[in-house]
Amino acid sequence: AQSVSQHNHHVILSEAASLELGCNYSYGGTVNLFWYVQYPGQHLQLLLKYFSGDPLVKGIKGFEAEFIKSKFSFNLRKPSVQWSDTAEYFCAVSWGNNDMRFGAGTRLTVKP
Amino acid sequence: EPEVTQTPSHQVTQMGQEVILRCVPISNHLYFYWYRQILGQKVEFLVSFYNNEISEKSEIFDDQFSVERPDGSNFTLKIRSTKLEDSAMYFCASRGLAPDTQYFGPGTRLTVL
Numbered sequence: 001a002q003s004v005s006q007h008n009h010h011v012i013l014s015e016a017a018s019l020e021l022g023c024n025y026s027y028g029g030t031v032n033l034f035w036y037v038q039y040p041g042q043h044l045q046l047l048l049k050y051f052s053g054d055p056l057v058k059g060i061k062g063f064e065a066e067f068i069k070s071k072f073s074f075n076l077r078k079p080s081v082q083w084s085d086t087a088e089y090f091c092a093v094s095w096g097n098n099d100m101r102f103g104a105g106t107r108l109t110v111k112p
Numbered sequence: 113e114p115e116v117t118q119t120p121s122h123q124v125t126q127m128g129q130e131v132i133l134r135c136v137p138i139s140n141h142l143y144f145y146w147y148r149q150i151l152g153q154k155v156e157f158l159v160s161f162y163n164n165e166i167s168e169k170s171e172i173f174d175d176q177f178s179v180e181r182p183d184g185s186n187f188t189l190k191i192r193s194t195k196l197e198d199s200a201m202y203f204c205a206s207r208g209l210a211p212d213t214q215y216f217g218p219g220t221r222l223t224v225l
Contacts, residue, residue, distance in 0.1 A: 015221075034214075042218075043203065043216055043217065043218040044155070044216040045201065045216075045217050046213055046215075049213055054170070060137075090154070090155060090210065092155075099145065099157060099160045099168050100157065100214055101157060101168075102147075102154055102155040103157070104153075104154040105152065105154050105155070
């Protein structure tokens, strides 16, 4: 079955630390890849997406992600986190024209 | 910027009652979705809807659930007889032609007592 795995359940960092959140998906073929963020009490917001082209994708708020096809991965990175980045981060994948599936989410806590 | 809207923001109901959750997708979008998120858990796909019919549904979307696009703007999720375990945040999403991003509404928090 198609699935999305996020390896880190809860990540705690200090401000200015670098961030990398892992995301892996099952099956190859054509994939569309997304990272969504959910701030406390708010709804899902798109951080960035990959459909094709340059596998290094830049999103909002200084986030970026790299698609590595050979590893079925789409890890999210940010060089220097801020307290305001505290949120839940969801990786999502759609295969071809199929509908999207989400990973379990990673809770990021940034200590001031 | 156009956005997906959902009403109500919070619905409290008694077990066994029917609820209808409403969504207004972005106006030129063609694909519509419902997801749910039980507190502290991941976002789960429920159903997708295109061209006035269900295109895909998950195991969660059993006979108690139904979706409808009653007019040109609304997209509804009905739960016929709610159970305690239906308590969750329900998100509506819509998108245009593939490949495209799904845009999410703010969610409806359903509490079943």
